[in-house]
Amino acid sequence: MASKRANEELPVIARFEVRRRNYLAPDGSIDRPLPAFAADARLLVELYRSMVLLRLFDRKAVALQRTGRLGTYAVSLGQEAVSVGIASAMREDDVLLPSYRDNGALLWRGVKPEEILLFWGGDERGNHFSGPRHDFPFCVPVGSQAPHAAGVAYALKLRKEPRVAVCLFGDGATSKGDVYEAMNFAGVHKLPLVFVATNNQWAISVPLRLQTGAETLAQKAIAAGFSGEQVDGSDVVAMRAAAEEAIAAARDGKGPHFIEAVTYRLGDHTTSDDASRYRSADAVQAHWKEEPVARLRSYLVGRKMWTKADEEQLAAECHERIEAAVERYLKTPPRRAETMFDNLYAELPEAYAEQRRELAGEDDA
Amino acid sequence: MPEVTLVEAINLALGRAMADDPDVVVLGEDVGVNGGVFRATVGLQERFGPERVLDTPLAELLISGLCVGMAAQGLKPVGEIQFMGFIYPCLDQLVNHASRMRNRTQGRLTCPMVLRTPHGAGIRAPEHHSESTEAMLAHIPGLRVVMPSSPERAYGLLLAAIRDPDPVVFLEPTRLYRAAKGEVDDNGEALPLDLAFILREGRDVTLISWGAMLKETMAAADALADEGIAAEVIDLATLKPYDENTVLGSVAKTGRCVIVHEAAHTGGFGGEIAALIAERGLSSLLAPVTRVTGYDTVIPMARLEQRYMPSVGRIVTAARKACQYN
Numbered sequence: 001m002a003s004k005r006a007n008e009e010l011p012v013i014a015r016f017e018v019r020r021r022n023y024l025a026p027d028g029s030i031d032r033p034l035p036a037f038a039a040d041a042r043l044l045v046e047l048y049r050s051m052v053l054l055r056l057f058d059r060k061a062v063a064l065q066r067t068g069r070l071g072t073y074a075v076s077l078g079q080e081a082v083s084v085g086i087a088s089a090m091r092e093d094d095v096l097l098p099s100y101r102d103n104g105a106l107l108w109r110g111v112k113p114e115e116i117l118l119f120w121g122g123d124e125r126g127n128h129f130s131g132p133r134h135d136f137p138f139c140v141p142v143g144s145q146a147p148h149a150a151g152v153a154y155a156l157k158l159r160k161e162p163r164v165a166v167c168l169f170g171d172g173a174t175s176k177g178d179v180y181e182a183m184n185f186a187g188v189h190k191l192p193l194v195f196v197a198t199n200n201q202w203a204i205s206v207p208l209r210l211q212t213g214a215e216t217l218a219q220k221a222i223a224a225g226f227s228g229e230q231v232d233g234s235d236v237v238a239m240r241a242a243a244e245e246a247i248a249a250a251r252d253g254k255g256p257h258f259i260e261a262v263t264y265r266l267g268d269h270t271t272s273d274d275a276s277r278y279r280s281a282d283a284v285q286a287h288w289k290e291e292p293v294a295r296l297r298s299y300l301v302g303r304k305m306w307t308k309a310d311e312e313q314l315a316a317e318c319h320e321r322i323e324a325a326v327e328r329y330l331k332t333p334p335r336r337a338e339t340m341f342d343n344l345y346a347e348l349p350e351a352y353a354e355q356r357r358e359l360a361g362e363d364d365a
Numbered sequence: 366m367p368e369v370t371l372v373e374a375i376n377l378a379l380g381r382a383m384a385d386d387p388d389v390v391v392l393g394e395d396v397g398v399n400g401g402v403f404r405a406t407v408g409l410q411e412r413f414g415p416e417r418v419l420d421t422p423l424a425e426l427l428i429s430g431l432c433v434g435m436a437a438q439g440l441k442p443v444g445e446i447q448f449m450g451f452i453y454p455c456l457d458q459l460v461n462h463a464s465r466m467r468n469r470t471q472g473r474l475t476c477p478m479v480l481r482t483p484h485g486a487g488i489r490a491p492e493h494h495s496e497s498t499e500a501m502l503a504h505i506p507g508l509r510v511v512m513p514s515s516p517e518r519a520y521g522l523l524l525a526a527i528r529d530p531d532p533v534v535f536l537e538p539t540r541l542y543r544a545a546k547g548e549v550d551d552n553g554e555a556l557p558l559d560l561a562f563i564l565r566e567g568r569d570v571t572l573i574s575w576g577a578m579l580k581e582t583m584a585a586a587d588a589l590a591d592e593g594i595a596a597e598v599i600d601l602a603t604l605k606p607y608d609e610n611t612v613l614g615s616v617a618k619t620g621r622c623v624i625v626h627e628a629a630h631t632g633g634f635g636g637e638i639a640a641l642i643a644e645r646g647l648s649s650l651l652a653p654v655t656r657v658t659g660y661d662t663v664i665p666m667a668r669l670e671q672r673y674m675p676s677v678g679r680i681v682t683a684a685r686k687a688c689q690y691n
Contacts, residue, residue, distance in 0.1 A: 095438070128471035136437065137470050141461045147430020148462070154431065155438035158390070158416055165434075178457075181427035188422060343472040344507050346530040349559050351606035 016222045018215075021242055022232035026290045028298025035241040041305045047088060047236050048296050048306065049314055051080040054104040055293060056318045057113055058267075060326060061120065065271045069330065073120045074101045078234070078266030081292035082198045083168065084108055085239025086259075089247050090166055095156070096135040097149045097167040099142070101198070105168065106131060113325035118332060125335065142203075143173030146182035146195070153191035153256075164192045164250045166243075172203025174217050180224070183258070187225030190255035194246045195221070197258070198233060200265035205278035221258035233261030234292040266291065337363055366548040371541045374516035375405045375481075377551045378523040379443065383413050385553060386441060389527060391418045393428055393445030393481075402447055403483060403542055429455035432478040433462045441527060446482040449536070450493035455480065456501075463532040464507030476532045479523075484512060485577050485627050486674060487540035489667040496664065497576075497628040502534050503605040503637070509558060510605040512536040514579040516547040518602060521556030528555060538577035545580075561608035563615070567595035570684045571615040573638060574625040575601040578675060582625050585680035594688050604634055612638060613646050620651035621687040627674050630658040652690035657683045 023038070025031045037043055054076055064070035076083060083104030090096065090109070098105055103116055111131035119126025119138065127137035136152075139145035149167035156163045173179050174197055186193045197217050201208050214220065221228030231242045239261060246257035264287040268275045275284070300306035338360040341348055348356060369377065383389045391406055391413075397420040400407030410418040421428050425446055432442040446452045459480070466476040486495030502510045511526055511533055513519035519537065526533040538545075564579065565586055574582040579600050586596040597615050601607055616622050622642060624635035635656040642654050657675045665673050 124469055124471050127469055128473050133473060134438070136474070141457060144430070144457055144461060147427050147458065148434035148437065150427070151431035151434020151436075151442070152438050153434075155435045155440045158440070177424075177454075178426060178430065181422070181424040182430065184422055184424070185427055185431065340468075343468045343470075345467070345509075346475070349606035351559070351609055 016219065018218045018222075018228060018230060020230040020232070021238045022235050023237045023241070024235045024295055024299055026234070026295055028295050028302055030299075034237060035244075037240065037244065038237055043088075044237075044296070044300060045305060047084060047240065048293070048300060050084045050088070050104065050108055051236065051293050051296065052314055053318050053321070054080045054084065054107060056315070057103070057107070057322055060322050061117065062271055064117070064326065069121070070117065071120050071122050072270050072272045074270045075267040076101055076104055078287065078291050079198055079200050079261075079263040080104055081236035081239050082196065082233045082261045082263060085236045086166060086168065086196055086243045088240050089243035090164070092132055093134075093163050094247065095152050095163065095165045096132070097145045097152070097165060098136065098138055099145070099169045099173070100138045100140050101170070102138070102168045106135075109135065113322060114328040114332070117325065117329040121329060123332070123335070143169050143176040143178040145169070146173070146179045149193055149195075150182040150185045150191060153186065153193035154189060156192055157189065162251050164194060164247050166194045166196065166247065168196045168198065170203065171197060171199040171201070171208055171211055171217060172206070173197065174220060175211050180220070183221065183224035183256070186256040190253070192250040192253070193256040194243065194250055195256065195258045196243075197260050199260050199262050200233075202265050202269070202279070204269045204273060216260060218258055218260040221256075226256045226258065228258035228260065230260045230262055233263030234290045234295060236292055236296055263292075264290065336360070366550050368546050369516050369549050370543045371513070371516045371519045371538070371545040372403050372405050372543060374520040374549045375523055375537060376407060376409075377549060378520045378527070379406060379409060380412065381551060381553050382443070382524060382527040383409065383417065388439060389417070389441045389443065390435065391443045391445070392421050392431060394421060394423055394447050396420060396445050401445060403539070405481070405537070406445065425451050426454040426458065429458035429463070429480060432480060433458055433466065433476055436476045436478040436532070437466060437474045441477050443479045443481060443527060446480060448490070448494045449482045449484050449496040449498065452480075452482050459502070459508060459532070459534070460505055464505050467531065468507060475530060477530045479526045479533045479535050481535045481537060483539040483542070484536035485539050486664055486670045487577065489670070490539075492666055495670060497626070497659070499536055499604055500628060500632060500634040500637075503634055505605070507531070508605055509533040509603065510536065511558060511603050512538065512576040513602065514538060514541065514576055514600050515545055516549050518556060518562065518600070520549045520551070521554060522558065522602065524553065525555035525558045529558060533558075536576060540577040541580065559603050559606050559608060561611040562600040562602055563597065563611065564600050565596065565598040567597035567619070569595045569619055570621040570623060570687050571597045571599060571619045572623050572625060572680065572684060573599045573601060573612060575604060576627070578625050578627050581675060581677045582680060584677045585684060588677060588681050589684055592685070594684065596684060607638075609641055609645075612641060616642055616646045617649040620649050621690070622654045623657060623680065623683045623687055624654065625657045625675055625680055627659050630656065630661050633658050652687040655683050655687060
């Protein structure tokens with residue numbers, strides 16, 4: 001067609017590219033030379049231990065939910081490398097803005113397991129956690145924490161503090177304006193902000209192909225004026241490396257970055273979901289060979305950094321830690337009802353004092 | 366003391382708050398170089414720089430979400446939404462985050478932010494520029510909703526809103542931006558939130574309103590005085606939480622009450638006040654509480670907007686009827 005030929009004669013004014021990062025193959029062998037930090041066996045073992053803790057913690061949480069002792073809960077099965085890898089690259093004074101499936105990041109940053117259980121058990125005190133006090137609580141309305149991350153990063157930049165905001169969300173969130181508005185603003189102001197999209201292929205029952213027509217989620221960063229990359233989200237070495245580079249660059253004033261962590265949600269969306277309604281067991285089974293825990297274990301065992309005895313000891317340690325946390329959680333009595341008015345405002349307005357008294361009176365009667 | 370318009374009083378308060386506290390930042394569409402479409406932020410960027418007075422991308426959800434993030438980090442953001450008709454993308458942030466950050470984190474993170482927006486009709490603006498949906502906001506626990514009706518109260522209440530440790534939606538009566546003039550002493554003194562103002566004392570009937578409708582309500586009180594009816598006029602000023610005691614105290618004195626608001630009738634904030642009086646002031650009532658409000662229809666565009674809004678005549682008629690009831 002004449003018109004098409006004419007278009008081809010027009011000059012190209014911009015070209016973009018998206019790269020994909022991975023180091024460990026699914027079988028634990030090395031696809032390309034590992035980043036410098038991987039020379040530190042202790043760090044790799046720490047990453048491994050954290051992923052195992054998360055997996056066992058999730059398993060316990062589901063057991064609690066099934067026996068009526070916990071509310072709805074979202075497991076990280078298959079995507080443990082994302083939250084753990086990202087959090088491991090953050091400094092304590094960086095600011096985490098997690099979604100509801102990022103327990104691994106909270107645990108790494110020092111939030112106590114019993115505090116996480118308290119939250120999913122329906123108690124706001126779980127958000128009054130002992131991890132970094134400036135971190136945000138889980139965000140439940142999908143993607144709505146992204147504009148907060150931009151606000152946090154703007155505040156950090158305004159005060160010239162060498163700190164970085166890290167915002168985690170899922171593939172579904174990238175369909176929301178919230179995320180794009182935040183990315184757009186981060187691009188304008190070159191904010192110290194790292195966006196991490198855990199692309200686990202599913203937003204409850206909706207597969208990625210119905211979520212976007214884009215080839216990658218990472219390329220969405222290009223429209224916002226900064227770089228994006230795709231990372232093997234089941235390779236914790238790749239996750240850590242991508243996060244480390246992005247956070248260092250952001251801290252250095254080089255602006256935001258977008259990490260698309262490509263992984264797979266092996267479990268149900270939450271304990272309230274039944275994934276067999278929308279995907280076959282065979283399709284899920286195929287992804288088990290990529291999962292992050294076995295992958296890093298294969299690498300560590302192959303390098304003689306990890307033994308069967310270590311594994312047994314770790315399982316025992318995790319069991320002990322989790323059981324102790326569960327006990328503390330279950331022993332925590334509910335708050336008095338009238339405390340629902342506390343922390344509503346800095347000081348409860350006179351207009352609502354009577355309602356609080358009424359509620360308190362019911363308990364005292 | 367210099368006489369200023371209501372929008373100039375807003376500008377004075379913003380300048381004072383920014384000068385007093387380096388944590389105060391102003392953000393919104395066109396608030397920087399342009400000084401805001403109503404000039405509420407004029408001169409601020411020159412004084413405080415583009416980092417503290419920033420022109421945001423054209424994205425209202427973003428403006429409210431940025432405020433939440435900034436506030437949780439200890440800044441005191443003052444966001445501007447250009448017209449109330451464009452505030453709706455912010456509702457998710459106001460309901461799910463700003464109003465409950467303190468409560469859901471049990472005080473670990475807080476949200477000392479202000480979201481300012483022009484409120485109401487009457488300036489022959491284009492479609493979607495004349496909203497008065499304050500009742501929707503006043504329904505959100507954890508939020509404060511404030512609406513001044515004079516330059517003096519605009520100055521004092523905005524300072525209070527900015528200094529308040531919790532989120533405040535600050536609704537500015539568009540129609541009064543330039544029409545209302547008054548003396549304002551730029552002395553940095555705030556007025557109390559959560560308290561109503563008695564603008565005129567009277568023993569026969571209580572007229573309650575807020576924002577721009579106080580203009581018609583005060584005119585109605587003048588007209589009633591000519592008929593020998595002494596109307597007490599209350600500017601509610603803070604709708605959430607509102608000053609129940611002043612309302613009940615006035616009705617106990619007059620026994621008659623007319624509530625005036627520009628917003629649509631059904632589900633309007635007037636219903637809340639009428640319910641309060643029914644619950645706690647029934648014994649002092651000498652006549653049914655009535656409401657003079659906008660109609661239950663879409664706010665019409667410029668040619669009919671004056672017919673939509675409560676007129677002085679409608680208020681006078683309602684008050685007269687209340688006084689004649691027995």
